[in-house]
Amino acid sequence: MAQEDDPQADLSAGGTRPVLYSFRRCPYAMRARMAIAASGQRCELREVVLRDKPAELLAASPKGTVPVLVDVDGTVIDQSLDIMLWALRRNDPEGWLQAEGATLDETLALVAECDGEFKRHLDGYKYPERHPDADTAAHRAQGALFLMRLEDRLAAARCLHGDHVALADIAIAPFVRQFAQVDAAWFDQQPWPRLKAWLAARLQAPLFARVMDKHPAWRSAQRGIDFPPYSNTSSPVGS
Numbered sequence: 740m741a742q743e744d745d746p747q748a749d750l751s752a753g754g755t756r757p758v759l760y761s762f763r764r765c766p767y768a769m770r771a772r773m774a775i776a777a778s779g780q781r782c783e784l785r786e787v788v789l790r791d792k793p794a795e796l797l798a799a800s801p802k803g804t805v806p807v808l809v810d811v812d813g814t815v816i817d818q819s820l821d822i823m824l825w826a827l828r829r830n831d832p833e834g835w836l837q838a839e840g841a842t843l844d845e846t847l848a849l850v851a852e853c854d855g856e857f858k859r860h861l862d863g864y865k866y867p868e869r870h871p872d873a874d875t876a877a878h879r880a881q882g883a884l885f886l887m888r889l890e891d892r893l894a895a896a897r898c899l900h901g902d903h904v905a906l907a908d909i910a911i912a913p914f915v916r917q918f919a920q921v922d923a924a925w926f927d928q929q930p931w932p933r934l935k936a937w938l939a940a941r942l943q944a945p946l947f948a949r950v951m952d953k954h955p956a957w958r959s960a961q962r963g964i965d966f967p968p969y970s971n972t973s974s975p976v977g978s
């Protein structure tokens with residue numbers, strides 16, 4: 740029985756689980772939640788309101804971004820990619836760390852492009868009010884260059900590193916989703932059939948729905964949410 744489907748795995752609830760500070764719509768938090776869910780690591784999820792961050796989050800990680808994972812021994816992991824690696828190095832039933840034709844360093848380099856230049860252009864495109872000097876169309880065009888490279892990559896295989904879903908697919912898809920949502924009509928018109936199919940597959944996977952439940956904001960002294968939710972799904976990735 741998979742650890743995530745084992746009710747016995749719930750016995751440690753009550754302060755002996757890692758705590759995950761998360762925000763439902765944050766793409767960094769989405770990637771962390773997907774890795775945790777796929778790995779079957781059980782956590783206490785604390786939903787954060789970004790404009791009213793809990794003192795406990797800021798005490799753990801003063802930089803105040805989510806996701807943040809506080810392990811049972813007090814270790815704080817405050818980068819989404821590191822949370823993914825923490826979970827997958829404990830248990831990686833889908834083989835996300837075993838990408839075909841790519842070393843982990845190559846995977847991390849592709850994810851760094853997403854988190855660096857692409858994310859900068861995504862922000863300039865998505866939040867023009869936060870970047871008053873930004874040229875929205877220029878940011879969209881610059882961001883599209885990264886997406887075209889993904890489209891080219893997907894000509895060779897169904898996923899970013901071969902035919903099987905791996906770390907890069909899970910880490911990058913939430914950001915492509917955000918880019919696509921800024922102007923869905925424009926995105927639909929782009930000649931990126933493979934990228935659209937790849938994105939649709941990621942978003943239709945049961946795993947994605949599993950990490951997108953809505954939760955009320957966590958308040959101090961409350962018990963957080965048991966995460967991941969139990970599921971009868973035999974294939975959490977559904978790729």
Ligand SMILES: N[C@@H](CCC(=O)N[C@@H](CS)C(=O)NCC(=O)O)C(=O)O
Pocket residue numbers: 762764765766767768789790803804805806817818819820
């Ligand atoms: N490099 C960090 C970035 C995380 C990040 O920037 N998260 C955003 C939400 S999507 C955040 O918490 N922003 C702080 C804020 O808006 O106050 C990671 O990979 O975890």
